[in-house]
Amino acid sequence: MNEIQKYISKNESKMLEDLFSLIRIPSISAKPEHHDDMLACAERWAQLLIEAGADEALVMPSKGNPIVFGQKTVDPTAKTVLIYAHYDVMPAEPLELWKSEPFEPEIRDEHIWARGADDDKVKAFEYLVKHGLLKNNVKFIFEGEEEIGSPSLESFCEDHKELLKADVILVSDTSMLGADLPSLTTGLRGLAYWEIEVTGPNRDLHSGHFGGAVANPINVLCGIAKVVDADGRITVPGFYDDVEEVPQAERDMIAHIPFNEEKYKNAIGVKELSGEKGYSTLERNSCRPSFDVCGIWGGYTGEGSKTVLPSKATAKVSCRLVPHQDHHKISQMFADYIRSIAPDTVQVKVTPMHGGQGYVCPISLPAYQAAEKGFEKAFGKKPLAVRRGGSIPIISTFEQVLGIKTVLMGFGLESNAIHSPNENFPLDIFRKGIEAVVEFHISL
Secondary structure (H helix, E strand, C coil): CCHHHHHHHHHHHHHHHHHHHHHCCCCECCCHHHHHHHHHHHHHHHHHHHHHCCCEEEEECCCCCCEEEEEECCCCCCCEEEEEEECCECCCCCHHHCCCCCCCCEEECCEEECCCCCCCCHHHHHHHHHCCCCCCEEEEEEECCHHHCCCCHHHHHHHCCCCCCCCEEEECCCECCECCECEEEEEECEEEEEEEEEECCCCCEEHHHHECCECCHHHHHHHHCCCECCCCCECCCCCCCCCCCCCHHHHHHHHCCCCCHHHHHHHHCCCCCCCCCCCCHHHHCCCCCEEEEEEEEECCCCCCCCCEECCEEEEEEEEEECCCCCHHHHHHHHHHHHHHHCCCCCEEEEEEEEEECCEECCCCCHHHHHHHHHHHHHHCCCCEEEECCCCCHHHHHHHHHHCCCEEECCCECHHHCCCCCCCEEEHHHHHHHHHHHHHHHHHC
């Protein structure tokens, strides 16, 4: 057991209690009734940063939820690492599927179970400070709106460019291929998100009296929201104009990533997979665009039956985009297309919600190589370089506004059920994550 492992073992109870004090605050940015919880969580984070060794930690206003900024200066001439994270979480519903209270963390089977369960990288910073090993300056920026698309953070960055000046950004909000397959994320997909509202008659109608004579908004919505053809291609004209084909060398590298398709299917309970023809599963879910209906509702959904032809139907839909696809352009293109294919029997309203650009991190970046050393130290093997299918829109914003590259050094696992009931995080990965980030700072 090395020194950092001994330190974690000795101080783990306090580390977990600090983490739990944050988890117990239901910082759900999507729900206005949690406004006070957002402020409480931000203030708790500021307190923890000071306790960890930051010179200052401020709760700063933004156009939305407060932003936490902290910093530690060890040498004005040294490199500066800006650590980004978010303190907001997704709603916990459906609550009946949880085996324990989502905002009352529990340790079971060597896992942390709770909404927002994740490894606390501030503890790596705390270790470095306490042991005099911190050689770089460190800044922190924690926001409370990542789960709703970071609507306030871009303007905050614009207004505070000097405050946020750094050499590299470190983010741990990504995942690995597996507990025994450590990996570093080299690319993220972008995102575009809309709400589609279809309105037919001016009120709900009796389906016996009007069925077959009046267009049903739910039926129409299901038809126009199906914008993927039999080959898995999105049918919006011009959608693929800016899609860059992944180089063959990278496709070869993806093909060599250990991947068991049967295990993948069994883990999520499906018999077969689907997607764009001509690409592997790992390509389709990481470096190709996709379209999904994320939610749909209308009519009667209560207990029993009600023979109604609904007045209105609504869906929330999204596209994952790849680098070079501009989410503003795609958003307008999609909205125009949906309106153009809508029949005259209904009225259609398409409302763009949020979005962001994709991102690619060069593996030649010194900070990326320091992250590789961190993983190798903690996991005993060099991490694989992979693109991931998720989106963190603010990462591309950082590059555009602050001119800084980001290293994506995350430790999540598919089995963590992030955003779902029974979200969890293995204690083993919690410990290794802290060790890896310590080594990153030492190696940078």
